[in-house]
Amino acid sequence: MKHLSKELVGASSIPIILSILSQKESYGYEIIQKVKEISDNELVWVEGSLYPVLHKLEKRGYIVSDWKVSESGRKRKYYSLKDAGKEVLDQEKINWNFINQIMTKLWNTEPNLI
Amino acid sequence: MKHLSKELVGASSIPIILSILSQKESYGYEIIQKVKEISDNELVWVEGSLYPVLHKLEKRGYIVSDWKVSESGRKRKYYSLKDAGKEVLDQEKINWNFINQIMTKLWNTEPNLI
DNA sequence: TTGACATACTTAGAAGTTCTATGTATATTG
DNA sequence: CAATATACATAGAACTTCTAAGTATGTCAA
Numbered sequence: 549m550k551h552l553s554k555e556l557v558g559a560s561s562i563p564i565i566l567s568i569l570s571q572k573e574s575y576g577y578e579i580i581q582k583v584k585e586i587s588d589n590e591l592v593w594v595e596g597s598l599y600p601v602l603h604k605l606e607k608r609g610y611i612v613s614d615w616k617v618s619e620s621g622r623k624r625k626y627y628s629l630k631d632a633g634k635e636v637l638d639q640e641k642i643n644w645n646f647i648n649q650i651m652t653k654l655w656n657t658e659p660n661l662i
Numbered sequence: 663m664k665h666l667s668k669e670l671v672g673a674s675s676i677p678i679i680l681s682i683l684s685q686k687e688s689y690g691y692e693i694i695q696k697v698k699e700i701s702d703n704e705l706v707w708v709e710g711s712l713y714p715v716l717h718k719l720e721k722r723g724y725i726v727s728d729w730k731v732s733e734s735g736r737k738r739k740y741y742s743l744k745d746a747g748k749e750v751l752d753q754e755k756i757n758w759n760f761i762n763q764i765m766t767k768l769w770n771t772e773p774n775l776i
Numbered sequence: 777t778t779g780a781c782a783t784a785c786t787t788a789g790a791a792g793t794t795c796t797a798t799g800t801a802t803a804t805t806g
Numbered sequence: 807c808a809a810t811a812t813a814c815a816t817a818g819a820a821c822t823t824c825t826a827a828g829t830a831t832g833t834c835a836a
Contacts, residue, residue, distance in 0.1 A: 586767055
């Protein structure tokens with residue numbers, strides 16, 4: 549199981565969450581499962597880290613939530629992306645790719661790589 | 663000029679600095695110039711953000727500094743990478759690439775690596 | 777000679793973030 | 807019926823980033 553710096557967690561959690569919600573609405577526990585699945589069980593978020601971020605995104609107006617009841621009777625808080633959130637996601641993508649290009653320049657210029 | 667979230671700045675500044683120092687020792691002002699150059703003038707760090715990170719890296723034992731005098735007489739604090747810093751850089755690369763793969767899966771973009 | 781500018785480094789504190797730990801609630805399973 | 811999984815919540819300790827302001831000094835044009 550991967551241990552990431554909290555800086556990298558901080559930089560990636562919002563784009564990851566917004567990306568997952570851009571595909572379809574989801575609830576907290578399912579988002580954690582999705583992240584685990586996407587990362588081949590390497591990345592395991594805990595609720596105590598996820599929910600404050602969801603709350604923050606909702607407070608900023610990027611996502612919105614509503615309670616639903618599942619087939620089994622469980623209450624679930626579903627989150628969905630708002631237009632503002634899509635715009636933020638687009639910007640996060642641009643910025644992430646921009647930094648990634650810088651990393652590529654730095655890391656692929658080492659001698660004897662090509 | 664690019665405006666990045668402070669989370670992304672936080673996640674990228676250490677690997678960028680350590681990468682620059684893995685090529686050759688450098689001093690603060692030059693690192694800022696190097697970052698500007700690598701990013702095609704899109705990323706402009708300010709000293710007030712850079713030096714606290716340099717101090718932190720030194721305190722953690724990843725880099726070491728020593729004062730030198732340039733040809734023009736200016737005092738410069740040169741930083742160089744220690745073995746511990748190289749190890750951290752290697753781990754940062756792995757982690758960054760790991761998260762980048764996740765972003766790629768989510769965004770379906772071609773990874774810009776190697 | 778002088779002032780503006782570039783070079784070079786420093787740091788305090790406001791504002792914000794992450795993680796841990798702990799909590800409540802309830803359906804499922806053995 | 808107890809353990810586990812599912813589902814959401816939050817306080818506070820520890821930490822981070824940025825802004826702003828600072829000191830210092832070499833260069834350059836007027």
